[in-house]
Amino acid sequence: MTSSSAVASAASAATHAMRAAARPRASSRGASSAPRRAAVAPAVPGSASSSRDDGIVVRRRAIALRRRSPMTPHPAFLSPFETAVADAPASDAASAKKKKTKGALRLRIDGEWYDCTGWAKAHPGGSLFITLMDGCDATDVFYALHSYGPNGDDLAARRLAMLPRCDGPEEEEEEEEEEEGGREIAAPSIVRNPNHTIETKPGNADANFATLRKKFEDEGWFARDPLKEASVLCQVLGLYALGWFLAWTHPILASLSLGLGMQQAGWLAHDYIHGRGKWCTMMRGFGSLTNGFSTEWWQHKHNMHHSFTNIDGRDGDIKLEPLYYLQDPKVTGRNDNPGLRKWQHWYGYPLYAATYALWRRHSMASAIARRDKKELTLLGIHYAWLFLCLPWQVAVSSVLIGGFLVGSLVTATHQTEEIMFEQGGEFVDIQFRSTREADVKGLEAWLWGGMDTQLVHHLFPTMPRYRHHEARPVIRKWAEEHGYDFRISSSWEILSKNFNHLKELAHI
Numbered sequence: 147m148t149s150s151s152a153v154a155s156a157a158s159a160a161t162h163a164m165r166a167a168a169r170p171r172a173s174s175r176g177a178s179s180a181p182r183r184a185a186v187a188p189a190v191p192g193s194a195s196s197s198r199d200d201g202i203v204v205r206r207r208a209i210a211l212r213r214r215s216p217m218t219p220h221p222a223f224l225s226p227f228e229t230a231v232a233d234a235p236a237s238d239a240a241s242a243k244k245k246k247t248k249g250a251l252r253l254r255i256d257g258e259w260y261d262c263t264g265w266a267k268a269h270p271g272g273s274l275f276i277t278l279m280d281g282c283d284a285t286d287v288f289y290a291l292h293s294y295g296p297n298g299d300d301l302a303a304r305r306l307a308m309l310p311r312c313d314g315p316e317e318e319e320e321e322e323e324e325e326e327g328g329r330e331i332a333a334p335s336i337v338r339n340p341n342h343t344i345e346t347k348p349g350n351a352d353a354n355f356a357t358l359r360k361k362f363e364d365e366g367w368f369a370r371d372p373l374k375e376a377s378v379l380c381q382v383l384g385l386y387a388l389g390w391f392l393a394w395t396h397p398i399l400a401s402l403s404l405g406l407g408m409q410q411a412g413w414l415a416h417d418y419i420h421g422r423g424k425w426c427t428m429m430r431g432f433g434s435l436t437n438g439f440s441t442e443w444w445q446h447k448h449n450m451h452h453s454f455t456n457i458d459g460r461d462g463d464i465k466l467e468p469l470y471y472l473q474d475p476k477v478t479g480r481n482d483n484p485g486l487r488k489w490q491h492w493y494g495y496p497l498y499a500a501t502y503a504l505w506r507r508h509s510m511a512s513a514i515a516r517r518d519k520k521e522l523t524l525l526g527i528h529y530a531w532l533f534l535c536l537p538w539q540v541a542v543s544s545v546l547i548g549g550f551l552v553g554s555l556v557t558a559t560h561q562t563e564e565i566m567f568e569q570g571g572e573f574v575d576i577q578f579r580s581t582r583e584a585d586v587k588g589l590e591a592w593l594w595g596g597m598d599t600q601l602v603h604h605l606f607p608t609m610p611r612y613r614h615h616e617a618r619p620v621i622r623k624w625a626e627e628h629g630y631d632f633r634i635s636s637s638w639e640i641l642s643k644n645f646n647h648l649k650e651l652a653h654i
């Protein structure tokens with residue numbers, strides 16, 4: 147690994163200045179109480195008065211934008227609203243005096259509270275992500291999912307720097323307490339590992355993790371390597387080309403080649419959607435073209451999984467009823483079907499073959515509902531190729547093979563780990579508790595396509611997957627030093643654990 151890569155060095159001075167300015171405050175994190183608020187706060191609380199915002203016009207525009215579905219990205223990426231925010235002189239926003247914003251949407255990043263009430267409606271990922279994090283520390287999830295310099299672009303960091311600062315809930319509480327004559331709040335603590343009791347408050351960022359991330363940034367781990375990018379792309383396209391070539395003469399071989407190609411294309415599209423920078427942005431439609439997936443639908447579903455991993459009610463990947471029951475229906479309170487549930491460990495793995503078919507159905511429905519012309523065009527090209535250029539039997543069996551290879555590996559990596567009910571909590575801690583790595587090598591590692599380094603990926607989603615194996619020992623050592631349980635098992639152990647989990651719940 148070279149030191150600071152070209153991409154890392156492109157990190158904007160503004161980004162680093164902002165982070166550097168914010169970091170010293172991290173030391174005060176431990177001292178603040180950062181209470182979690184109701185998990186779903188209204189996007190624009192009715193009680194908030196427009197007159198409290200700096201720009202009433204911006205606020206009105208934001209309310210109009212709110213009517214869009216949370217899944218719908220803002221159509222014009224640089225909308226007049228965003229441009230207004232982006233063009234605003236720093237003194238208008240960033241350096242504005244902190245306001246009291248009780249009732250507003252507030253996120254804490256790098257120890258600084260931001261009033262996101264207006265921004266939520268223009269947020270490219272959708273307002274839901276902001277509203278669900280209201281009142282929480284979003285530092286680690288922010289750096290995990292966004293462009294902030296070292297990962298190829300710094301748009302999100304620049305936007306962040308322009309948001310108005312505000313008081314946090316704890317500052318307001320302190321003031322209220324003072325008014326009430328002073329009252330102490332007991333700080334809750336999380337026990338991560340029996341050997342280490344780490345005093346921390348839910349919703350606080352892990353300052354040690356920021357140091358690890360900084361090390362990876364400085365050493366260029368987030369940079370894309372053109373040769374490796376070309377290699378993974380050629381492997382996928384090669385499998386598609388071979389399958390297509392054999393389709394009319396050797397249907398079984400063709401289905402295997404295309405099925406494997408579709409699986410690998412799935413991993414690659416996943417990498418492109420997480421990745422930031424020009425190359426990944428250009429390749430965002432890759433999953434639509436190769437697998438018939440909607441980028442917008444998939445990124446939303448998948449980023450919910452990344453932001454709220456294994457949190458019941460947030461992460462759709464663990465809510466699979468009525469097909470699979472990963473938890474006792476008495477605990478979740480969701481409808482039960484004991485007649486079906488008792489067979490789930492038997493039909494479990496074979497049914498994973500339907501994964502891609504289901505994703506295609508959701509993708510098409512989402513693209514149609516959003517009238518997303520670009521996506522519908524890419525999906526149209528894909529389906530024209532799938533059913534006009536291939537025999538239908540090859541087309542269908544490839545989709546089932548690809549779906550099985552993805553479904554059975556993806557599901558296994560999270561389903562048997564801790565499933566949490568608390569909303570909020572520490573991002574890094576949640577990642578360690580909700581997934582594990584698979585200890586695989588060679589062809590098997592190729593087949594796993596980066597899902598084997600699930601924990602590394604969840605901690606650093608924008609890091610290219612071809613760097614994960616090298617990053618693993620660094621993160622493992624860091625985890626040991628900081629009291630996190632770095633879980634890793636053989637693929638056989640993971641898959642059988644998953645089978646046994648389904649079996650256990652089949653018989654409750």
Ligand code: HEM
Nearest residue numbers: 270271275279284287292293301302305306419445449453
């Ligand atoms: C107030 C702080 C935030 C700002 C300024 C911000 C800004 C942005 C920007 C500019 C993008 C476009 C993609 C990029 O440049 O990386 C984006 C996308 C996104 N953001 Fe945020 N964001 C914020 C907070 C959050 C939080 C707290 C979450 C999650 C809990 C979140 C989740 C997402 C998601 C899921 C996307 C879509 C990513 C994709 O298309 O692949 N954002 N955000």
